[in-house]
Amino acid sequence: xxxxxxxxxxxxxxxxxxxxxxxxxxxxxxxxxxxxxxxxxxxxxxxxxxxxxxxxxxxxxxxxxxxxxxxxxxxxxxxxxxxxxxxxxxxxxxxxxxxxx
Amino acid sequence: xxxxxxxxxxxxxxxxxxxxxxxxxxxxxxxxxxxxxxxxxxxxxxxxxxxxxxxxxxxxxxxxxxxxxxxxxxxxxxxxxxxxxxxxxxxxxxxxxxxxxxxxxxxxxxxxxxxxxxxxxxxxxxxxxxxxxxxxxxxxxxxxxxxxxxxxxxxxxxxxxxxxxxxxxxxxxxxxxxxxxxxxxxxxxxxxxxxxxxxxxxxxxxxxxxxxxxxxxxxxxxxxxxxxxxxxxxxxxxxxxxxxxxxxxxxxxxxxxxxxxxxxxxxxxxxxxxxxxxxxxxxxxxxx
Numbered sequence: 170x171x172x173x174x175x176x177x178x179x180x181x182x183x184x185x186x187x188x189x190x191x192x193x194x195x196x197x198x199x200x201x202x203x204x205x206x207x208x209x210x211x212x213x214x215x216x217x218x219x220x221x222x223x224x225x226x227x228x229x230x231x232x233x234x235x236x237x238x239x240x241x242x243x244x245x246x247x248x249x250x251x252x253x254x255x256x257x258x259x260x261x262x263x264x265x266x267x268x269x270x
Numbered sequence: 271x272x273x274x275x276x277x278x279x280x281x282x283x284x285x286x287x288x289x290x291x292x293x294x295x296x297x298x299x300x301x302x303x304x305x306x307x308x309x310x311x312x313x314x315x316x317x318x319x320x321x322x323x324x325x326x327x328x329x330x331x332x333x334x335x336x337x338x339x340x341x342x343x344x345x346x347x348x349x350x351x352x353x354x355x356x357x358x359x360x361x362x363x364x365x366x367x368x369x370x371x372x373x374x375x376x377x378x379x380x381x382x383x384x385x386x387x388x389x390x391x392x393x394x395x396x397x398x399x400x401x402x403x404x405x406x407x408x409x410x411x412x413x414x415x416x417x418x419x420x421x422x423x424x425x426x427x428x429x430x431x432x433x434x435x436x437x438x439x440x441x442x443x444x445x446x447x448x449x450x451x452x453x454x455x456x457x458x459x460x461x462x463x464x465x466x467x468x469x470x471x472x473x474x475x476x477x478x479x480x481x482x483x484x485x486x487x488x489x490x491x492x493x494x495x496x497x498x499x500x501x502x503x504x505x506x507x508x509x510x511x512x513x514x515x516x517x518x519x520x521x522x523x524x525x526x527x528x529x530x531x532x533x534x535x536x537x538x539x540x541x542x543x544x545x546x547x548x549x550x551x552x553x554x555x556x557x558x
Binding site: 219229230238256260263267 | 352491
């Protein structure tokens, strides 16, 4: 008798938990990082930011700007991204752009 | 003389002539193949070096880029001009040793090591790197706050300091590993110390080269700035003179003419010398 009662109680508890889970609003999807969502000006691209970051650490960024390989805005953004450790977000955006091409 | 000797002789000559042609064709074909193969290997090696440089740079900045992204960045035509020459350094070492094979081996080994150091040591070096970056960034912010027109110079100076700081963190990191070696069992200590010494020597060498390169670049930049300033002074003088003598129309044109060669110098012989007509952005993803 007692076993049957405890079984019924656990089923009720599970059902209540299940209902509570269903009744609540679904968790909102995490909003994308602003860098992924924001519209970029014409002199800024994710690819350019990554190139600028590479050149900042391994190349001649002045020459790259003079050659039109990267824009000053991209150099600025790369510096900002390195500082905030957000370069991986730019990489993510660049990867999405490549996949969309 | 045997009855068909003449025919045989003619046939023999024709045969040998045929062989000659065939031989020449074969030789030409094999030479062409060799050129193609060597060219292909050269191009592949070049692409691999560029790839490694880009990949190493990104990973050292904490980015784990997928292959497609690295390939896409490496595809940028002007990138090799703007990148420093890590391959040349490796080759130079090899040339000093006197064997090309060694040079190739060294280059492969060094790029592998660089990657390994970037990936494996990043977490341990990250704190050092962050501190170094913060210091350089403070200087950069101060530079930008002071600069009115030439903010681009701050970015260039920042880049140089960043490269030196990065090379310094590698040295610091390796130096800090001596304690870890002391904690190893005695039989492993000597080999580990030898390996550490070798890497430390390489890191110090890289630091020297980076400092030298950045100093050279800074000096060149200063020289260009000075010559620009001088040409600016000339133009101001000319303007003053022309203002004093308004009857002479040809004077205002003169400073512009003297200014042009400076601009060409500023491009630094990059080949395309695109100075004034610089595109807003070359090779953007949108263009593909």
